[in-house]
Amino acid sequence: MDPVIGIIGGSGLYQVDGLEEATWTSVDTPWGAPSDDVLVGTLSGTRVAFLPRHGRGHKHTPSTVPYRANVAAMKMLGVTHLVSVSAVGSFREEMAPGDFVVVDQFIDRTFARDKTFFDSGLVAHVSVADPVCAVLAKACAEAARQAGAKVHEGGTYLAMEGPQFSSKAESHVYRQWGCDVIGMTNMPEAKLAREAELHYATVAMVTDYDSWHPDHGNVQITDIIETLHGNVAKAAALVAALPGLVTHECTTGCATALDYAIMTATDARDPVVVDRLRTIAGRVL
Template sequence: MPVIGIIGGSGLYAVDGLQGATWQAHDTPWGAPSDDLLHGTLDGVDMVFLPRHGRGHIHTPSSVPYRANVAAMKAAGVTHLVSVSATGSFRDAMAPGDFVIVDQFIDRTHLRPKTFFDTGLVAHVSVAHPTCPDLSAACVRAARAAGATVHDGGTYLAMEGPQFSTLAESRLYRSWGCDVIGMTNMPEAKLAREAELHYASVAMVTDYDSWHPDHGQVQITDILETLHGNIGRAAAMVAALPGLVADGPCAEGCDHALDHAVMTAPDARDPDLVARLRTIAGRVL
């Protein structure tokens, strides 16, 4: 049976309807995650929820402990990790209130550690296709069942933040072919691949960033109003996932991403780093 993990972005701080729901503290070799993890079951499927910014929204996009978050999910037995986040849109057709099931990223962040590996234990995983196609397909079906307008596929520009884009930046990212913009899916997606988790990204559009001639600059009040409407659909999407997510290998090989990734010879590996990585990479170490 799969264990479904949900990382909730702005506005999504809990999952209603979990049976036996309990908040549990976790610790990892990379510190504590953003908050306690909410454990429970939904329709007989184990589910673990983590508010990315913490309850009360205490973490900035740059201060989110991404490594600890992914490591805590892995240690909790999560096999399928769904990221839910608020984003701006670069496309008229991707309107506020729509959901975009992201399948590509451009990473423009620069202040965040982006790997579990380090000097003494080097590994390189492929993120050519950074999301799991099977889990993404399940999210498409679940979001449509929740009544959302869903776009299957899109490129997410991950910016550092916490400020929103300048007009020049917004126009540049749009010219690159990006579809949505956010501040939190990187390095989360890269770390999920290193942890051999099936990963899907659900972008909830709240605004048109600053490029749109009819909408002007981003206003946080408008974002919050749209976000409030999105949260109900996001909760309904999460509730529909247990019947749609199946365990097992996927076409992208997410659960075997480390098969040929570790470069450091066994006798040259840092034993302390090997111990730290036991939860993440123990299968190949």
């Protein structure tokens, strides 16, 4: 079976050009409707599904994005490889606005979101020690280079609740923690993708230096939007390059993440919860 690539586009990326036979498709998941309809088509012979994370017109805040529905919709459409394209602030001088960072770790500081598909009646504990598919991340880095972006491979993404940007004190603390970039949307998305046994990777597009940098002042949304506009063309070119680079090869166990995760005994499982979870965990149920 050939890979099916899902793209979740963050701020500034609301559509994908060049898809053949593209149609906006409505998907109804057990966790409700996703952020928007999903644009489904083919790109260089590969099936691609694109979802604007905030909805067309940017309707959802980072806290109100329906993360479970978004990931479930991708799974229901047959997606095997899910790529997040996200705007971030940088904690590192060398990761400058306009650069792309293919992150490999996350610190989750969000608190107002549903973070798992599993529930009372069917309990599971999935390892997110390696939250990113290493092979897919390599493909994304190569696609970004082909798109003309300056690429940093590896980095830790601090996920904050938002929607406000960091205080200077917070920004300095996160730098001391060893974080490299900061954003508001890749958690719980990465955790949910792991539960859904999807290969997941994040391409973080740097728009600013958060609020720590003494020479760049505070984060201004106008500056972010200006940098975003410059990144969108590269992001589109990155997506166009992915079909020739994505394979089923994996070294991080993405497609078998649920093998030893489910704790609830078979005879103690809630049939309603089990039925709902077949959407994302049918392989082990």
